[in-house]
Amino acid sequence: MTDTLEIEINRIESSRLNDVDFENLPFGKVFTDHMLMCQYTNGQWSAPKIMPYGNIPLSPASSMIHYGQSIFEGLKAFRTEANEVVVFRPEKNWARFNASATRLCMPEIPKEIFVEGLRQLINLDRAWVPNRSDSSLYIRPFMFATDALLGVKPSETYMFMIILAPVGPYYPKPLHLKIETHYTRAAMGGVGAAKAAGNYASALYPAKLAQEQGIDQLIWTDAKEHKYLEEAGTMNMMLVIGDTLITPPLTATILPGVTRDSFLTLAREAGVNVEERRISTDEVVEAAKAGTLREVFGVGTAATIANVVKITFEDQTFELPAIETRKISPAIGEKLLRIKKGQEEDTHGWNITI
Ligand code: COI
Numbered sequence: 001m002t003d004t005l006e007i008e009i010n011r012i013e014s015s016r017l018n019d020v021d022f023e024n025l026p027f028g029k030v031f032t033d034h035m036l037m038c039q040y041t042n043g044q045w046s047a048p049k050i051m052p053y054g055n056i057p058l059s060p061a062s063s064m065i066h067y068g069q070s071i072f073e074g075l076k077a078f079r080t081e082a083n084e085v086v087v088f089r090p091e092k093n094w095a096r097f098n099a100s101a102t103r104l105c106m107p108e109i110p111k112e113i114f115v116e117g118l119r120q121l122i123n124l125d126r127a128w129v130p131n132r133s134d135s136s137l138y139i140r141p142f143m144f145a146t147d148a149l150l151g152v153k154p155s156e157t158y159m160f161m162i163i164l165a166p167v168g169p170y171y172p173k174p175l176h177l178k179i180e181t182h183y184t185r186a187a188m189g190g191v192g193a194a195k196a197a198g199n200y201a202s203a204l205y206p207a208k209l210a211q212e213q214g215i216d217q218l219i220w221t222d223a224k225e226h227k228y229l230e231e232a233g234t235m236n237m238m239l240v241i242g243d244t245l246i247t248p249p250l251t252a253t254i255l256p257g258v259t260r261d262s263f264l265t266l267a268r269e270a271g272v273n274v275e276e277r278r279i280s281t282d283e284v285v286e287a288a289k290a291g292t293l294r295e296v297f298g299v300g301t302a303a304t305i306a307n308v309v310k311i312t313f314e315d316q317t318f319e320l321p322a323i324e325t326r327k328i329s330p331a332i333g334e335k336l337l338r339i340k341k342g343q344e345e346d347t348h349g350w351n352i353t354i
Contacts, residue, residue, distance in 0.1 A: 005048070005116040007036075009124065012052040022130055025168035027302065028138065032125040032164040036117050039146075040107055040158040048117050050124060053163065059148035063155045069145035070197035071100040074301040075258070077122050077137040077354065079129045080342030085122060086351040087139070088340045090115050092258045097141060100194035105154040106143060114141060115352075118162050122354050130166050138167040138302065144197075170303040171216075174323060176310040177232055177296075178210045179281055180218040185231060185253070187223035192230075192253035200234065207233070215312060221281065222253065228278045235298030235306060236260040239279060240328050241287045242294070249276045259299040259336075262350065266339075267332050281313060288318035295326045305333035 012033045020030055031053050038048035064070045073093045077085055094115055098108040118139055122129070129137040141162045145155030183206035186192020191199060203218070210218055217233035230248055231237055236257040238247045245267050250256050268274050287293035288311065296308035307329065311318050323330075338344035342351065 005112050005120070007117065007120050008047065008049045009034075009120075010049070010051045011124075015127075017127055020128075020166065022132065022135070022166065025130065025135055025166055027167045027170045028165050030166055032128040032137075032166070034121060034124050035164075036121045036162040038109075038113055038117070038160045040160065041156075043107075045107075045110065045113060045160070048113055048160075050121055056159075056161075059146070061148035061150060062145065063147045063149055064144035066150060067145070067152055068196070068198045068201075069104050069106055069155055069158075070142070071097065071104055071106065071144075071195055072140060072142035072197065073097045073195060075118075075139045075141075076301060076340070077129055077139060078341045079131040082342065084342065085126050085129050085137075085354040086340070086342055087118070087122065087354060089258050089262070089350045090118060090139075090352060092261070093141070096195065096256060096258070097143075100196060101143065103191055103194040104196055106145070106158060109143065109160055113160065119352070119354055121162055121164065125164055126354060128164065128166050132168075135166065135168050138165045140165065167302075170300075171306045174307040174309040175216045175233075175298070176214070176312070177217050177219050177308050178213075178215045178312040179229070179284070179314075180206055180210070180220055181226040181281075181314070182206075183218075184223040184226075185220040188252050190253065193250070193255060195255060203234075219311070227280050227282075229281070229284065230254055232298040232306075232308070233303075235300035235303050237296070237298050238263070238329070239284070239287075239293065240295035240326075241283075242292050244273045244275055245328055246275045246277065246279055248279060257300060259301055259304065262336055263299050263305075263332055265348070266335050267328065270332065270335075272328055272332070284311070285313055285316070285318075288320070293318070294321055295329050296320055297329045304337070305329055 035053045039046045075093045077087045143160045146157045147155035220230040222228045298306040
């Protein structure tokens with residue numbers, strides 16, 4: 001392994017690793033020893049620096065706080081049986097990060113800083129990559145505006161950072177989802193296809209209302225008619241009706257998920273009939289009543305494959321077939337995980353070894 005990008009590294013004096021209970025990892029609460037920082041000023045990115053994980057100084061007038069120029073990514077590293085550390089499809093996340101940056105009027109980040117930066121950071125903190133089968137190292141690259149200015153305009157300065165978190169499962173149990181027909185996650189022409197921080201903020205209140213009714217998360221529908229399914233919570237969603245795997249097509253209101261793309265690729269290769277098309281609430285209700293709605297699940301980096309066991313639509317709740325009876329989500333989900341962990345041949349060249 002050679003380091004092609006010169007990164008100044010300021011190491012911690014003593015690691016916090018031994019304080020961590022790797023048998024009971026929560027999602028996103030424990031962070032590794034180091035983080036990466038890189039500043040954008042005068043139209044260019046400075047050399048990235050790796051330093052001890054910790055708080056950062058920020059002007060209270062920082063435009064990210066007031067006007068929300070803030071984007072992020074999520075990807076994972078795994079420890080293989082051969083004790084190597086591999087990261088799944090970082091270039092795909094880099095490309096999506098830059099698409100989000102363009103939509104939020106922020107500068108693109110060079111591949112070298114994003115991919116090589118995370119590679120060197122993970123290499124430094126490689127002892128933190130869990131080896132339990134339900135755990136991984138979650139990688140969170142993010143960028144935010146740092147101009148101290150209350151005028152509404154694109155910032156001229158930005159901070160790019162990467163932090164790392166050893167994580168356990170995102171959803172500890174299967175989900176009960178409600179089809180949301182009042183609130184909207186994204187509208188055509190909006191920022192739904194970008195991984196913008198504000199998308200997550202605006203989803204909190206509708207999700208909280210559902211959670212007060214004992215429901216875990218929402219299935220978002222289109223902003224115009226509230227008739228077509230879009231995403232499930234913070235995930236892309238997939239259904240199996242009969243023997244066909246169906247998922248909403250990638251429009252301007254749907255995040256182009258890396259797990260979505262990987263899952264569909266493997267499903268097609270396994271001979272599954274895949275349809276990327278609109279799915280109406282009527283179709284879901286009819287299939288649930290007819291017993292042909294065999295599987296519903298969310299796919300995302302954090303959640304991987306999240307099984308849905310109940311769907312509420314208006315005043316009706318449908319119990320879905322038992323998870324043990326499902327075929328496509330467990331088979332393809334398992335294959336995807338085996339590839340990520342180096343247990344199965346990576347024929348697509350998705351993994352990079354750290
Ligand atoms: C993901 O990485 O899958 C996410 O969307 C992050 C989630 C924790 C909001």
